[in-house]
Amino acid sequence: MEQIGEHLETMQRRALDPAHVDAIAAIARERSYDAGEMVAEVGQPMDRFVYVIEGEIEVVDPYSGERMIESSLGPTQFMGELAFLNAGSFTLPMRAAKPTRTYEAPREAMLDLMAKVPELSDHIITVFSARRRNQYEANRSSIKLIGADKDAAVRKVASFLSRNRIPFQSFDLDGKDEESAQLCKIADHEPSVIFDKDTVVDAPTPVKVARLLGLDLDICHDEPVDLLIVGGGPAGTAAAVYAGSEGLNALVVEDIAIGGQAGTSSRIENYMGFPTGISGADLVYRGQIQALKFGTRFAMPRRVTGLSRSEDGTFCITLDHDDPEDRLESTECESSSSGQLCATAILVATGVQYRKLPIDRLEEFEGKGIFYAATEMEARYCANREAVIVGGGNSAGQAAMFLSRGAKHVHILVRGDSLADSMSSYLEERLVADERITIHYNSEVSALDGDEWLDAIEVDTPDGKETLECGALFIMVGAAPNTDWLQGHVELDERGFVKTGEAAGSESIFATSTAGIYAVGDVRHGSVKRVASAVGEGSVVVSAIWQYVAQHSESVRAGDRSQDGE
Numbered sequence: 001m002e003q004i005g006e007h008l009e010t011m012q013r014r015a016l017d018p019a020h021v022d023a024i025a026a027i028a029r030e031r032s033y034d035a036g037e038m039v040a041e042v043g044q045p046m047d048r049f050v051y052v053i054e055g056e057i058e059v060v061d062p063y064s065g066e067r068m069i070e071s072s073l074g075p076t077q078f079m080g081e082l083a084f085l086n087a088g089s090f091t092l093p094m095r096a097a098k099p100t101r102t103y104e105a106p107r108e109a110m111l112d113l114m115a116k117v118p119e120l121s122d123h124i125i126t127v128f129s130a131r132r133r134n135q136y137e138a139n140r141s142s143i144k145l146i147g148a149d150k151d152a153a154v155r156k157v158a159s160f161l162s163r164n165r166i167p168f169q170s171f172d173l174d175g176k177d178e179e180s181a182q183l184c185k186i187a188d189h190e191p192s193v194i195f196d197k198d199t200v201v202d203a204p205t206p207v208k209v210a211r212l213l214g215l216d217l218d219i220c221h222d223e224p225v226d227l228l229i230v231g232g233g234p235a236g237t238a239a240a241v242y243a244g245s246e247g248l249n250a251l252v253v254e255d256i257a258i259g260g261q262a263g264t265s266s267r268i269e270n271y272m273g274f275p276t277g278i279s280g281a282d283l284v285y286r287g288q289i290q291a292l293k294f295g296t297r298f299a300m301p302r303r304v305t306g307l308s309r310s311e312d313g314t315f316c317i318t319l320d321h322d323d324p325e326d327r328l329e330s331t332e333c334e335s336s337s338s339g340q341l342c343a344t345a346i347l348v349a350t351g352v353q354y355r356k357l358p359i360d361r362l363e364e365f366e367g368k369g370i371f372y373a374a375t376e377m378e379a380r381y382c383a384n385r386e387a388v389i390v391g392g393g394n395s396a397g398q399a400a401m402f403l404s405r406g407a408k409h410v411h412i413l414v415r416g417d418s419l420a421d422s423m424s425s426y427l428e429e430r431l432v433a434d435e436r437i438t439i440h441y442n443s444e445v446s447a448l449d450g451d452e453w454l455d456a457i458e459v460d461t462p463d464g465k466e467t468l469e470c471g472a473l474f475i476m477v478g479a480a481p482n483t484d485w486l487q488g489h490v491e492l493d494e495r496g497f498v499k500t501g502e503a504a505g506s507e508s509i510f511a512t513s514t515a516g517i518y519a520v521g522d523v524r525h526g527s528v529k530r531v532a533s534a535v536g537e538g539s540v541v542v543s544a545i546w547q548y549v550a551q552h553s554e555s556v557r558a559g560d561r562s563q564d565g566e
Contacts, residue, residue: 016051020120027110027113032099038095039079042093046089047106049078052075053102053103060092060093062093082128083214085128085289088213143193145161145168159375160210161209162375162376163256164215171183225343230253230350231349232284232298232300234521235521235534236350241290242539243296243542243546244294251297251341252291253299253319254302257301264281264399265398271532304319306318348518353372354391354479355479357445361448365450365453370448372476373474380406382471385472386471390473392416393477413459415477443462484496489514490513490519491512508544511544518541520538521533524537
């Protein structure tokens with residue numbers, strides 16, 4: 001199955017072309033480091049591209065201060081990984097192992113150079129991707145999670161990091177090994193998130209961790225952009241790629257993780273170009289890298305709560321977080337209550353979310369045995385135990401195949417008497433043939449049982465009530481559009497999906513009833529609920545948005561000229 005990057009260990013080492021080095025030197029300053037001097041600290045923004053002229057730079061264990069891995073960076077190599085593209089932060093410290101000289105180019109200037117020289121860009125992004133994969137698979141990071149097995153808040157951070165392909169290590173609160181004991185001491189023996197040995201995140205949330213990682217961009221100070229894309233699923237990320245490549249200044253706002261609902265699919269096999277399959281998270285993650293390469297930025301986890309329009313036609317979205325204490329602390333942001341972003345055009349790509357089942361104690365067990373995604377993070381909670389999935393769509397089927405690798409057995413509950421209308425044929429055939437999976441037709445969950453964690457569920461079946469032991473219950477049923485913030489601004493259908501094209505009285509298929517607001521993907525009324533379709537819509541809509549932005553800019557300029565004439 002396709003992954004996010006090549007294996008770093010098997011990649012052929014290749015130096016940058018001399019002409020490319022000269023181009024970097026032209027925009028960089030030369031700097032020298034003494035042996036033992038830090039080149040980058042944990043939490044420091046990746047705001048410069050560091051090329052090694054001579055010497056050696058090593059990765060440091062932030063807790064022991066010792067060299068972390070045997071390999072190091074020498075002459076003709078460069079520092080960094082994918083976080084550089086989005087102005088992220090270092091999660092591992094870097095130190096000069098011997099007297100070292102470097103070229104250090106400002107990030108913006110380097111990105112501009114990469115945009116002009118595609119061969120240079122390809123080389124750097126290939127290395128950055130391989131390094132991220134290596135860090136993620138080896139769990140090399142300063143970020144340590146303590147007590148995810150006991151604390152819902154820490155589990156939420158773990159899910160956020162995992163879905164965004166950010167490396168971290170997780171330790172049980174009662175771990176007996178020396179490293180666990182040392183970390184628990186730093187955490188004062190409480191469930192915690194440790195960013196490095198000097199930073200313990202109080203009352204951890206994904207927002208707080210994202211801010212330390214540079215993912216929660218300080219965007220309340222930004223000038224208006226051409227396009228705001230709300231939602232980072234397949235449709236939104238595809239639009240981000242094409243918007244950047246067409247020269248639009250675009251920003252994606254995502255409230256959970258890049259990939260959206262598709263990001264929870266463990267294996268997609270019917271997407272063209274990936275004959276061995278690819279996870280939804282990796283597919284969209286590749287798109288994010290492409291978009292970043294073209295200059296599109298991503299901010300997460302940021303939630304849109306409102307929309308307004310100024311007299312000049314500019315749209316502004318209001319941003320907020322679940323916890324008021326998580327809001328950005330700058331005076332300017334506080335004055336606007338929670339921060340605003342403005343743009344010439346808005347693209348709604350918020351997708352849908354699984355509906356909650358009307359069952360007693362549901363919220364009590366959310367995060368404690370009940371999940372709405374089946375990734376590596378959630379799979380660990382049903383290892384060697386029974387897992388139950390509610391739903392009959394492709395996401396449910398892919399989750400069942402994925403979970404069956406580690407669960408004792410997987411049960412799929414389907415309300416109807418067939419999967420034919422909701423699931424791809426190849427996936428249904430695999431489920432039926434797999435002895436580790438049982439499909440229960442005409443069945444529904446009627447009750448939940450457990451103390452601190454879900455232990456069992458009661459199921460209504462055609463033969464009466466049945467009790468299933470359950471280490472984890474995955475709810476993947478229904479599709480509720482994320483459009484509350486659009487109420488009163490565009491026409492919605494009776495279920496809350498956004499009307500576009502003819503249904504909205506527009507000639508453009510993806511335009512809404514309000515000029516300048518477009519919608520693509522699952523959130524759009526009448527859309528085909530498939531990843532490939534969402535990617536196609538996100539790619540095609542940019543042409544209409546580009547024309548609208550150009551016309552709006554010309555209208556503004558014409559108005560300015562008219563005022564000057566007066």
